[in-house]
Amino acid sequence: MKFDILKHKLVPHHEILKEKEVEKLLRTYNIRKENLPRILTTDPVVQAIGAKEGDVIKIVRESPTAGTSVAYRLVVSKGIE
């Protein structure tokens, strides 16, 4: 049986944003998709949740000072393998 990395306590919650949510996100920050921080398709969590290139991932981390902190990342593939 494969180990489920999503259940590890050091892995924060990741989820793929729906198209509408992405639009709303880009509107609130007044940015284009390319301005988001990135994450590689080869990232273990990206593969585990099945995100594709071009998807936007929402990451909810727990923080001792902020309670929870939310970040977004754009999934990109490496230039050449």
Added chain:
Amino acid sequence: MITTSKKVIDEISFGLLSPEKIRKMSATRVITPDTYDEDGFPIEMGLMDTRLGVIEPGLRCKTCGQNVRECPGHFGHIELAMPIIHVGFVKTIFNIMKATCRGCGKLLLTDKEVEKLREDYKKIVEMGESTAYFAKEVAKMAVKVERCPHCGRENLPVELDKPTTFREAGHKMTPAEVREWMEKVSEALGKDLLLLDINPEVARPEWMILTVLPVPPVTTRPSITLETGERSEDDLTHKLVDIIRINQRLQENRDAGAPQLIVEDLWELLQYHVTTYFDNQTAGIPPARHRSGRALKTLAQRLKGKEGRFRSNLSGKRVNFSSRTVISPDPNISINEVGIPIRVARELTVPIKVNAHNIEKMKELVRRGPSPEPPAGVVYIPGVNYVIRPDGRRIKVTKENASTVAERLEPGAIVERQLQDGDIVLFNRQPSLHRMSMMAHKAKILPYSTFRLNLAVCPPYNADFDGDEMNLHVLQSEEARAEAEILMKVQEHILSPRFGGVIIGAIHDHVTGCFLLTYKNREFSREDAIRILSSAGYKGKVTGKMKGKEIFSKILPKGINLEYKAKACNGCEKCLKEKCPYDAYVVIKNGKLITGVIDEKSIGAFKGEIIEYITRKWGTEEARSFIDRLTKLAIAAIMTIGFTTGIDDEDIPEEAQLQIREQLEKAKKKIQQLIRAYNEGELEQIPGRSLEETLEMEIMRVTGKARDQTGEIASKHLGMDNSAVIMARSGARGSMLNLSQMAGCVGQQAVRGERIRRGYKNRTLTHFKKGDLGAEAKGFVSSSYKNGLTPTEYFFHSMGGREGLVDTAVRTSRSGYMQRRLINALENIKLEEDGTVRTTTGEIVQFVYGEDGVEPMRSIRGKAVNLDLIIKEVANE
């Protein structure tokens, strides 16, 4: 009037100069290596040709007809007899060689592979990422190919013999052959040159091999005339002379049909000169030297490094309206102020625009001239150094012309007034490691020649007065002054963003003073109490004798409530709180100090609970006023009580000395026992350690314990009537460890965390037997600093001391470089108005500043709120 147009730089493209372009932009071809004729006139078609610009007054440029001040200089060119490789592009050329076929110039890949590469390239460009690595990847794929898929030529391995020689299968290639190859490549690849990270619109590979060399304008390499009338040329000119000489010889020999060997030698020599002309620190070749033996400073050296154009002239500049001198302390000025010598104040100025409302005042100022006589009882009044008339003319004000200039003063002029009390200035001490290294102060003009600062601002600047110098800058615009006053004033930095606690607070004697004032609640006569309180600015009445804690309470703000453990706290298992036998539990109720001594924990820089609480509750202005009052009170208290320290503070009675010696003997015996046990194999091994390591650890434990015990014996005889102990206990200066080393025993010296073992074969010094594992032989210092060390002890102590020095030296240089890289990487990141952190291109780095939105400076030791305190306060109300 200079007109400016609103143009925004969209992008910058870098390309190569083509030979045609070099010829086109050239004002003249340079052929003679000589510079001036006998009359000192520039030779035509020489390196100083007046068509390349002029550097002497009186001459006119033959290209643009302008004189020295106006002519920007013009490029010339040298026609190279043979092609020469440009060192700066050797790596690119090598990469192209790896990727392409020498026979047909095409990429050593099949059409299908190339098609795939084009797609990948497009993707990288779309993502806005660097294409620099891509070219390397292409070459990596191509080197593996054995035969060119297009023309069938065998792909021979190319080597680079640094710095500028290429070999194909071991055979040397001449630059001409390299150029031929590159020509083929640009012919065959066309737009696909992009795959090799070359933009064919602005650069062609064969241009990386020079056939024409541009000669920079004389204005970039001016010669200097010495007092003796001798002329000294710039390093670049020297190098160009070398190039022209060899180029000439090469051409003559080649045209005369000289043997191949001679031509090749000259060709290589020309290559050397051109290479060093670009970069005189190229690896693999000796740097070209001046006759005196000094290495020449050529093109790359002008730009590179700390003294190069970028770091020295573009990132950093020298500025006007600044000053630097030695600093010294002044306990009588506020922490917000800085004392400025009169001489400095007369030199530094603030511009004031003259208008209808201030014209009379300004006239009066100008009338004073540059060095006015102050009226009786005043040490300084500001004068005026310059007046800038509305037409932009700058007039120097002198004693003689002061009254006429004053009369002619009209609205719109600018008066440069000398510094006066209350002007906002910036004060800075290097190294500027954090924001508190540069703060805004209010000027206070004082006699003598040093900058004066309040002792409480020493910690943020990390300043002391053993010869430190500091810089001062005078702000020149109203906006700058406003910004500095709101953001940079000293009082705005009482709380540090580094750890969210105070960084400006009491030090040394301030701590001792407050400690003495409040320790055991000493009683003061009415006169003494008045003296102490009045110096702190207390205006109330003193009716009779006063207790120390009562006096201290007078400077506390009304309504302050605090409860915490002082530094003196021993950390007892069960805290008795108010009934603490050591008086280490501080209780402040409604502005009154009830119990506890005031020490470092209450008021000290880096700790100061009271200062921190006041700053948070009442703001920076109240905190500033408190620190000013506190420091003055403390100084008055310590002067009233009296305080001194000296070597006799470490005197301990005979019996104590005896006890210490006994303890040391015991420890030494214990070590002998351990060694015996080790030799006889009876030592019990610690798991995971060898027998030797076990012995060392045990011995280290014994020596450590011995030092602590002697310290304890010593401190038993050093009570609270001892000045050195008072300083250590209150946290003003020094520690109990320092004291026990002075009075008791210095202890084990260590290098790399181990007992000293280096030196001679099997022993540290020849004073000991080989293989001696005893305490003295391995660096145990049983003497105290006060009694003095034996020669061998002194030597071991030096070894340990040296290690410490080396460590600090290494640490500072390494952390300095790390910080430089960090700052360069982060300098463009900015907190935007919507709370996000972004780069200049708009890419988001953090969605909320720090991922929690907490500003460290306003945080409570890293946390957003201090719940305990809030609950306590609410419960009290």
